[in-house]
Amino acid sequence: MEFDTDEGTVRAVDGISLEISAGRTLGIVGESGCGKSVTALSIMRLLPKPMGRIASGEIKFDGTDLIKLPAEDMRTVRGNRIGMIFQEPMTALNPVKKIGVQLSEVFFLHQTASKEEAWKKSVEMLDKVGIPSPEIRAGEYPHQLSGGMRQRVVIAIALACGPELVIADEPTTALDVTIQAQILDLMKSLQRDLGMAVALITHDLGVIAETCDEVCVMYAGRVVERAPVKTLFANPRHAYTQGLLASIPRLDGQPKTHLRTIDGMVPALKELRPGCRFGPRSGREHTETQLEARPEFIEIETGHWIEACPVCTE
Amino acid sequence: MSEKATPILETTGLKLHFPVRGGIFQRATNSCKAVDGVDLLINSGETLGLVGESGCGKSTLGKTIARLYKPTAGNIRFEGQEIGDLKRKELQPFRREIQMIFQDPYESLNPRQTVGGILEEPYVIHKLGTREERRKWVKELLEKVGLPESSINRFPFEFSGGQRQRIGIARALALKPKLIICDEAVSALDVSIQSQILNLLLDLQKELGLTYLFISHDLAVVKHVSDRIAIMYLGRIVETGDAETIYQKPAHPYTQALLTAIPVPDPEHIPSKQILEGDVPSPIHPPDGCPFHTRCPHVEERCRIEEPVLENAGKKEHLKSCHLNF
Numbered sequence: 001m002e003f004d005t006d007e008g009t010v011r012a013v014d015g016i017s018l019e020i021s022a023g024r025t026l027g028i029v030g031e032s033g034c035g036k037s038v039t040a041l042s043i044m045r046l047l048p049k050p051m052g053r054i055a056s057g058e059i060k061f062d063g064t065d066l067i068k069l070p071a072e073d074m075r076t077v078r079g080n081r082i083g084m085i086f087q088e089p090m091t092a093l094n095p096v097k098k099i100g101v102q103l104s105e106v107f108f109l110h111q112t113a114s115k116e117e118a119w120k121k122s123v124e125m126l127d128k129v130g131i132p133s134p135e136i137r138a139g140e141y142p143h144q145l146s147g148g149m150r151q152r153v154v155i156a157i158a159l160a161c162g163p164e165l166v167i168a169d170e171p172t173t174a175l176d177v178t179i180q181a182q183i184l185d186l187m188k189s190l191q192r193d194l195g196m197a198v199a200l201i202t203h204d205l206g207v208i209a210e211t212c213d214e215v216c217v218m219y220a221g222r223v224v225e226r227a228p229v230k231t232l233f234a235n236p237r238h239a240y241t242q243g244l245l246a247s248i249p250r251l252d253g254q255p256k257t258h259l260r261t262i263d264g265m266v267p268a269l270k271e272l273r274p275g276c277r278f279g280p281r282s283g284r285e286h287t288e289t290q291l292e293a294r295p296e297f298i299e300i301e302t303g304h305w306i307e308a309c310p311v312c313t314e
Numbered sequence: 315m316s317e318k319a320t321p322i323l324e325t326t327g328l329k330l331h332f333p334v335r336g337g338i339f340q341r342a343t344n345s346c347k348a349v350d351g352v353d354l355l356i357n358s359g360e361t362l363g364l365v366g367e368s369g370c371g372k373s374t375l376g377k378t379i380a381r382l383y384k385p386t387a388g389n390i391r392f393e394g395q396e397i398g399d400l401k402r403k404e405l406q407p408f409r410r411e412i413q414m415i416f417q418d419p420y421e422s423l424n425p426r427q428t429v430g431g432i433l434e435e436p437y438v439i440h441k442l443g444t445r446e447e448r449r450k451w452v453k454e455l456l457e458k459v460g461l462p463e464s465s466i467n468r469f470p471f472e473f474s475g476g477q478r479q480r481i482g483i484a485r486a487l488a489l490k491p492k493l494i495i496c497d498e499a500v501s502a503l504d505v506s507i508q509s510q511i512l513n514l515l516l517d518l519q520k521e522l523g524l525t526y527l528f529i530s531h532d533l534a535v536v537k538h539v540s541d542r543i544a545i546m547y548l549g550r551i552v553e554t555g556d557a558e559t560i561y562q563k564p565a566h567p568y569t570q571a572l573l574t575a576i577p578v579p580d581p582e583h584i585p586s587k588q589i590l591e592g593d594v595p596s597p598i599h600p601p602d603g604c605p606f607h608t609r610c611p612h613v614e615e616r617c618r619i620e621e622p623v624l625e626n627a628g629k630k631e632h633l634k635s636c637h638l639n640f
Binding site: 031032146148149176177178179180181182184185203204205206207208209210229230233234243244245247248249250251253255256257258259260261262265266 | 361367368474476477504505506507508509510512513516531533534535537538539540541557558561571572573574575576577578579580581582583585587589590591593594
């Protein structure tokens with residue numbers, strides 16, 4: 001996945017492989033600028049044009065390669081078989097359209113429903129995501145709802161057509177903890193009822209631990225480690241994953257002590273080198289070859305993959 | 315605190331109401347009760363963590379204590395002296411003692427000023443030192459927060475978020491304040507950078523004997539840096555006590571819900587969630603009785619009528635404002 005910028009072409013996502021099985025939840029975690037959201041947009045083929053493009057690779061969804069799909073066919077997948085939940089519900093919703101109308105659009109587009117039928121289905125959907133008095137709410141505008149309620153509407157839109165896969169990009173980051181707990185709980189119960197797969201993008205390792213089956217850790221456009229959630233937290237093998245886990249303050253930790261830090265900061269995309277990208281921040285000595293040659297992505301035990309830089313995973 | 319704690323700042327019945335205007339003459343028709351009767355005590359040398367959800371008034375409280383707002387009612391005593399009703403001129407000496415660090419290091423630094431200029435400004439305003447002396451002090455500040463001396467002639471946009479926050483911290487330290495109000499100082503940063511800044515704040519406190527009022531919505535971060543914690547809901551403090559007690563034995567149902575709502579970064583942990591229903595009510599029309607009664611899972615009849623006051627919750631200095639006992 002590449003972007004054209006004023007300073008030349010940068011590669012925001014650089015050769016990553018992910019897999020989500022039906023009905024499961026995959027967490028994608030990483031810091032700002034690591035390429036999590038771009039990955040999500042690539043899957044949806046929603047990259048900004050003309051600067052963004054997928055340079056190579058394939059995205060297989062239920063057997064078909066989404067990249068090769070004509071735009072027309074992609075539209076029947078997007079919003080219908082793959083739903084998306086965005087971070088900021090206020091920007092994801094149209095402020096001048098009633099909620100019921102925005103929800104009805106989904107049914108118009110994908111299910112050729114009549115106006116009345118679409119409205120009825122919208123109200124049902126609002127009820128399903130736990131919005132009180134859905135008949136009244138459907139006739140209101142986004143600004144009349146609270147942040148948590150708006151996010152429920154966004155979820156309702158994403159799930160309206162019963163998609164097989166939902167991509168949730170930081171769905172609770174903008175919300176307070178008590179509202180976050182409501183939304184995560186809602187997503188879990190909807191997943192149980194509807195059986196869809198979820199790709200959950202977040203920077204919050206706590207959210208990952210509570211909701212995901214499998215986790216990908218991304219750093220500077222690459223997946224550095226991928227494992228079942230319990231394995232990743234119990235036995236992280238890549239230095240970046242270890243650093244990330246050690247640097248979060250915990251409720252049961254020793255107060256007022258130094259937290260472990262990761263030195264320096266996330267490198268700019270245009271400064272990236274082809275080898276081990278975490279090398280310069282790892283605090284461990286890397287040879288010139290290790291920084292120049294891309295480490296392999298290998299499976300060290302069933303389901304546990306790492307980018308095998310010998311220094312960062314020793 | 316091993317030695318006897320002495321209060322550096324105390325508020326009693328502090329209120330800040332913003333007028334809500336309406337009608338053709340823009341008369342105040344109502345008021346937004348952002349801070350509504352807060353009694354707070356900060357001891358010298360400690361960190362008081364102030365936690366609450368968005369809109370609960372925690373930032374407004376912080377700004378009122380720093381006297382960026384004039385309180386509607388109530389008292390603020392700094393080292394025994396009343397500063398709540400002081401005029402602009404009279405406040406000048408206190409401005410040196412109380413400083414703030416803001417959330418967004420992108421917005422709180424003037425983009426057209428060099429870092430040297432930003433850090434020199436407090437000295438200029440307070441007419442301190444000669445040009446050379448100020449230059450020297452700025453260099454010392456940069457060293458203290460871990461930035462290279464060469465930063466002096468650069469502009470904020472040349473720095474990353476974490477570095478900018480270091481500039482914000484350096485500016486707050488310039489006048490050697492006693493109390494620093496950190497308003498969501500690490501919330502905008504990535505975890506790996508957040509831990510660097512938290513470590514820096516802890517080091518500076520130890521080195522300079524600072525007192526912090528640490529405002530945040532992130533209970534894990536607050537728990538990590540604080541000696542005592544105050545929980546705020548709808549403009550009022552609902553529980554306060556030392557950090558360990560609040561975490562181990564929360565006495566207010568809101569604190570309990572807040573604690574269980576935090577996702578724990580451990581997949582083996584079995585969450586015993588107590589999910590609160592509904593949203594925070596509007597501070598323009600706060601509910602009668604206990605402000606939390608609309609969402610409280612244990613609500614009783616008198617909670618709807620009678621407003622609870624902060625009272626002893628068992629252990630020393632552990633206060634809660636709730637009619638019920640758990």
